[in-house]
Each structure stands twice: as C-alpha cells, then as structure tokens.
Amino acid sequence: MIFTEQYPELAAKAAENAYRELHLNCAESVFMALLTGCGEECPLSLLKAAGGFGGGMGGAGCTCGALSGSVMAAGYLFGRTSSTGEAPELCGQVAKKLHDAFRDIHHATCCRVLHHGLKLGTPEQKDSCALRTGQTAKLAARIIMEAAKGKDDAPAIS
Secondary structure: OEEOOOHHHHHHHHHHHHHHOOOOOHHHHHHHHHHHOOOOOOOHHHHHHHHHHHHHHOOOOOEOHHHHHHHHHHHHHHOOOOOOOOOOHHHHHHHHHHHHHHHHHHOOOEHHHHOOOOOOOOHHHHHHHHHHHHHHHHHHHHHHHHHHHHOOOOOEEO
C-alpha cells in the first residue's frame, strides 16, 4: 500500500466518478476509491460489504453512507491482523477522527439531515450526494495519510 501526495485528490475524483458513472452508492464509492487510491484491490466480495450503507443505511436516512464507507476503509487499512484479541487502537482513533471531522464540516452525520428535505432518488439529491461523496473521500484520504505517517508499520508514503 502506497500513499502519494495526490491520494486525497485522486480519491475524491474516483469516488465522485464511481457514484455518478458507475452508479455505486455513496458508501461503496468512497470505500472503493480509498482502497484503490493507495494501491489496494477492492474485489466485489469486499465491495459488497459496503452495499447496505448507502442512503444512510439502506435508505433509512441514518449515518451518511460516504462517512460509513470511509470508516470501512479505515478498518480495512488499520484494523485487526488476527481474528482474535483486541482491535488495534489506531483503527478506532481514525474512525472517530473521520466522524468528528465530517460532523465539523457538515454539522451533522445523518443522511436525512444532510439532505435538507431533498427526496431520495431525485436529481438534486443525487447531485448533492455525488459532491459529498467526493468531499468525504478527500477528507478521509487526508486523515488516513496522517494516521499512516504515525504508525510504526505504516504503509509507505511517497
């Protein structure tokens, strides 16, 4: 896994494109962009795990799927390396930082609140989500890079 200085911008573009052109949901788009942007693969078997988070958890309007996808990527990149024992502390720290930064920028993490009354599935809502998906991928990439720099066995950053 390699992080370049272009990672945040590339992740933003890839996530927005995946949402608009590939018709992936917000969580899938961010998750895939963050993984592939640092050289990791995102096979269908992994991408499927993000599927239920779009639309604030299946259209329920709860936690923004773009935020959920970024937390999933943090888990993949900084999560456990064994099926037993405690989860790595860094993983939880990165997840909280992602949540707090997203909330600070958007003043909410709830999909329903973020849409300000836009009906799910309308062109206006889809455009709003596409932009937020790209913005969230960029934010997450920056936070992920920062966390990787401080990790003892961190991925390379070039």
